[in-house]
Amino acid sequence: MNRLSHKVYDDPELSSLAVSLPEVALSSKACNTSKKYQRSYNSWSKWARQHSLVVFPANDVDFSLYLVSLIQSCNSPSTVDEAFYGMKWANDLAGNLNNPCSSFLVKSVREALHRILGHRVSRKEPVTPEILFKLVNVFGDTDSSNCYKLRGTSPLSYTRARELILDMFEHIGLDKSKFGLHSLRSGGASAAANAGVSDRLFKRHRRWKSEKAKDSYVKDDIDKRLLVSKCLGL
Structure with a gap:
């Protein structure tokens, strides 16, 4: 926001408008x-500061190195996209005409990381x-006052909800690194599929619009996987 917040006007009206400009610009999103x-x-x-690099304006090579470093701690291209668009957003607001996200190098690295992380499912x-x-059985409580609210006057964030449920999994002896909040959604879909509920019904129930989205949540049990061989007489 450099260019927006450091511009000084002698005219009182323009000066007042300049003060509110950064907030208005932020409201674009x-x-x-x-x-x-x-x-x-x-x-x-x-x-960048940890590696003694210039934060702003960022060098396209430095930022490309940062994007590459992300693959050590993430499994999804969305993390790379957030970093890319966060940088683009900050530089666009600051009026930096040499936005590193316009660099061919940065765009190429982002595309490459999409390919790499896209195979890391x-x-x-x-x-x-x-x-x-x-x-x-372990955590059940009939007293509704002890229930967590996901919405309402005291909302529970996604991150906090995830922390709580993973701690519960660990408490009952499960490896919490193998589970997430979507494990609940996947469990319902898998149970329905393995119980013989038609794909159309539980796809509609979970509001999935595509077969690909639905199939990504279903884990067939061993009997269902062996059914193919049994039907073939193998």
Whole structure:
């Protein structure tokens, strides 16, 4: 926001308008989007300072190295995209005409990381009915005042909800690195598929619009996988 916040006007009206300009410019994106981009840019800033690099304006080679470093800690191209668009957002707002995200090198590295991470699929295990029963037996409470609110006056963030459920998995002896919040969604889909519920019905129930989205959540049990061989008489 350099160019927006450091411009000085002698005219009082222009000066007042200049003060509000950064806030107006930030409103060009949804609040959550701006916060996400800000977090991504802050991550770059922290990494750059750790390596004694210039934070702003960023060098395209330095930023490319940062993008490459992300593959050591992430399994999804979305993390790379957040870093890319966070940098682009910050430089566009600051009026930097030499935005590193316009660099052919940065664009090529981003595309390459998409290819690399696109093959790094780490599916979480589904939560089976047996696991759910065990969780209820250990943590069940009939007192509704002890329930966590996912929405309402005291919302529970996705991150906090994930921390809580993973701690519960660990408490009952499961490897929490193999599970996530989507394990609950996957568990419901897998249980329905393995119980013989038609794809059309549970696809509609879970509001999946494509077969690919639906299939990514289903883990067939061993009997279903062996059914193909049995039908072929093998």
